[in-house]
Amino acid sequence: MEASLKSRTRQPAHGPLHRLANLLxxxxxxxxxxxxxxxxxxxxxxxxxxxLTLLWQGLYTFxxxxxxxxxxxxxxxxxxxxxxxxxxxxxRTLSMAIAVSLASALLAFPIAYYMARxxxxxxxxxxxxxxMMPMWASYIVKAYAWTLLLAKGGVAQWFVDQLGLAxxxxxxxxxxxxxxxxxSTSHLGRFLVFVYIWLPFMILPIQAALERLPPSLLQASADxxxxxxxxxxxxxxxLSIPGIAAGxxxxxxxxxxxxxxxxLVGPPGFFIGSMVYVQQGAVGNMPMAAAFTLVPIVLIxxxxxxxxxxxxxxxx
Amino acid sequence: MTLAVQFTGVSxxxxxxxxxxxxxxxxxxxxxxxxxxxxxxxxxxxxxxxAGFEQPSAGSIRIHGEEAVGLAPYQRDVNTVxxxxxxxxxxxxxxxxxxxxxxxxxxxxxxxxxxEETLALVALDGYGARKPAQLSGGQRQRVALARAxxxxxxxxxxxxxxxxxxxxxxxxMQGELKKLQRQLGITFIFVTHDQTEALSMSDRxxxxxxxxxxxxxxxRNLYMKPATAFVAEFVGTSNVLRGALAQRLxxxxxxxxxxxxxxxFADDQxxxxxxxxxxxxLHDIQYQGAATRYEIQLENGQNLSxxxxxxxxxxGAPTFQPGQAxxxxxxxxxxxxxxxxxPGEGH
Numbered sequence: 001m002e003a004s005l006k007s008r009t010r011q012p013a014h015g016p017l018h019r020l021a022n023l024l025x026x027x028x029x030x031x032x033x034x035x036x037x038x039x040x041x042x043x044x045x046x047x048x049x050x051x052l053t054l055l056w057q058g059l060y061t062f063x064x065x066x067x068x069x070x071x072x073x074x075x076x077x078x079x080x081x082x083x084x085x086x087x088x089x090x091x092r093t094l095s096m097a098i099a100v101s102l103a104s105a106l107l108a109f110p111i112a113y114y115m116a117r118x119x120x121x122x123x124x125x126x127x128x129x130x131x132m133m134p135m136w137a138s139y140i141v142k143a144y145a146w147t148l149l150l151a152k153g154g155v156a157q158w159f160v161d162q163l164g165l166a167x168x169x170x171x172x173x174x175x176x177x178x179x180x181x182x183x184s185t186s187h188l189g190r191f192l193v194f195v196y197i198w199l200p201f202m203i204l205p206i207q208a209a210l211e212r213l214p215p216s217l218l219q220a221s222a223d224x225x226x227x228x229x230x231x232x233x234x235x236x237x238x239l240s241i242p243g244i245a246a247g248x249x250x251x252x253x254x255x256x257x258x259x260x261x262x263x264l265v266g267p268p269g270f271f272i273g274s275m276v277y278v279q280q281g282a283v284g285n286m287p288m289a290a291a292f293t294l295v296p297i298v299l300i301x302x303x304x305x306x307x308x309x310x311x312x313x314x315x316x
Numbered sequence: 317m318t319l320a321v322q323f324t325g326v327s328x329x330x331x332x333x334x335x336x337x338x339x340x341x342x343x344x345x346x347x348x349x350x351x352x353x354x355x356x357x358x359x360x361x362x363x364x365x366x367a368g369f370e371q372p373s374a375g376s377i378r379i380h381g382e383e384a385v386g387l388a389p390y391q392r393d394v395n396t397v398x399x400x401x402x403x404x405x406x407x408x409x410x411x412x413x414x415x416x417x418x419x420x421x422x423x424x425x426x427x428x429x430x431x432e433e434t435l436a437l438v439a440l441d442g443y444g445a446r447k448p449a450q451l452s453g454g455q456r457q458r459v460a461l462a463r464a465x466x467x468x469x470x471x472x473x474x475x476x477x478x479x480x481x482x483x484x485x486x487x488x489m490q491g492e493l494k495k496l497q498r499q500l501g502i503t504f505i506f507v508t509h510d511q512t513e514a515l516s517m518s519d520r521x522x523x524x525x526x527x528x529x530x531x532x533x534x535x536r537n538l539y540m541k542p543a544t545a546f547v548a549e550f551v552g553t554s555n556v557l558r559g560a561l562a563q564r565l566x567x568x569x570x571x572x573x574x575x576x577x578x579x580x581f582a583d584d585q586x587x588x589x590x591x592x593x594x595x596x597x598l599h600d601i602q603y604q605g606a607a608t609r610y611e612i613q614l615e616n617g618q619n620l621s622x623x624x625x626x627x628x629x630x631x632g633a634p635t636f637q638p639g640q641a642x643x644x645x646x647x648x649x650x651x652x653x654x655x656x657x658x659p660g661e662g663h
Contacts (some may be wrong), residue, residue: 040638084427101598142592214400216398216399216400216402217402217404219367219369219389219402220396220398220403220404221415221419222388222389222390223367223368223369223389223390223395223396223464224390224396224419224463224464224467225416225418225419225420225467226317226390226415227390227419230419234404234415234419235404238406239405240511241407
């Protein structure tokens, strides 16, 4: 017994693998470095480096006549963002992103709440799959499918007619900034498609935030005399704000960068994403495209600082 | 005297499991009442039934004479100190304490004054601006206490509130809780699995086992006159002797309990009248500071624990060796006859 204990506790380092294991155990910093160097190289050089290169190109000069890019630094592209035509694009995209984020949050919250607090086991798994399943299907196919659903004589139109709401729809479609000639060529239609596509990105973070809420907090609230709506306003909602903020960062930035939905659904007129696409593709004005990519980055930074100032991350 | 809480035939069934099984208790107004038992014995479920987080499957619960079955937690004049404190992480200490007043519509000025007063009651005045995350475990515990007291409930429920604290702090808080209860004069219902905690603080203790109450009594009676083998073994340490051995020693088939500290080792004197003795083999000696514990294996294979206070510092402690044959004696009067007959009942 004693002998076997001894041989088990005092095991000398035999092979090189043993010695390496012992070395890593003795020097945790070396271990951490080995673990982090590959992802840091990837993130630093390939991801961050290429992003900076891209933004740097936003300072290059594009010659309209020769259609050539020369590496002469200029601020013209950035200044051009404030021209009315470009400024309109930014405003159009921004207001859509805000509207989509708000609507997604409103739609996602009840679903997330139900998932987090009222489902267990198989029902929870079912909801996870149901929420994520649309994400498995091709994004372009879904966007195209929506153009058919919303087209004149499509399912949406038929449904509205069946409900006898056709005049109401016409009224809504006649509102400038919201409407268009049909659902599929209206801002409203584009908004519906965006909300549909990005909704899972809002549901899951809110669900995760609500899941983390200890039941005893809600019991404590009720115990102290709070009615259910008071518990909701005072405890549940404030503590789910980090989740809503995380979700809205997804919906906000994804809408800002999208270039396919704006082409397929809604009235003519560029979005930031489609403008970048056209500038670097058809026109070949890489500097202008790069300048446009700066816009979502700046907008997200502003958005995050507002969210932070509202105290959304205080409870993290 | 009015009853603060009255259980009449209360059961709570979760699927197949009877968490609480036909429990009846009367808790007096102004009493420090503990519910003691191992985990899963139904004590916490009983507390949650009073708070309103659970509804009974059968029976009646009255709080200050009013039927409480069917009432939501926010309709009851009781407040709870939670095991995990359940402080709201997004509010500072003052807002946490003032919460109960806020949801009842008390104006801002008044509720902050009262919250400050309640914080002073638990010696945390001046901590109002901090967030719960910036406090130590003991301080959070006090905030939870203040938050539950701010509504001035007539019954305060405490769900193992000291469980997460270290020993010294726990002992200090026990004293403070007891003092606070006397000062406020309200009913405290205290759930714990720690028998020393229950004994040292309570006016009366209910001992729970498998969803049922084994005994409700004063701490002294629980310890000196345990009604069942379970109580004898759960409250303090006890030797429960049964069967042929009990028959031979007492002339009765009933099991009985004898505390280790009521047993002594035989000396040269003959057996006095009113005393019993058994012999066995000493197989373990544990030095425990204030006392030394001796484990003796009796002839029938049963174990007998003997505890001797380490106060023979003048004469020198007895020098026993494991493996030695010893004889233990005790007074008949120190034995307690137990109700139940079934061997193995209890744990």
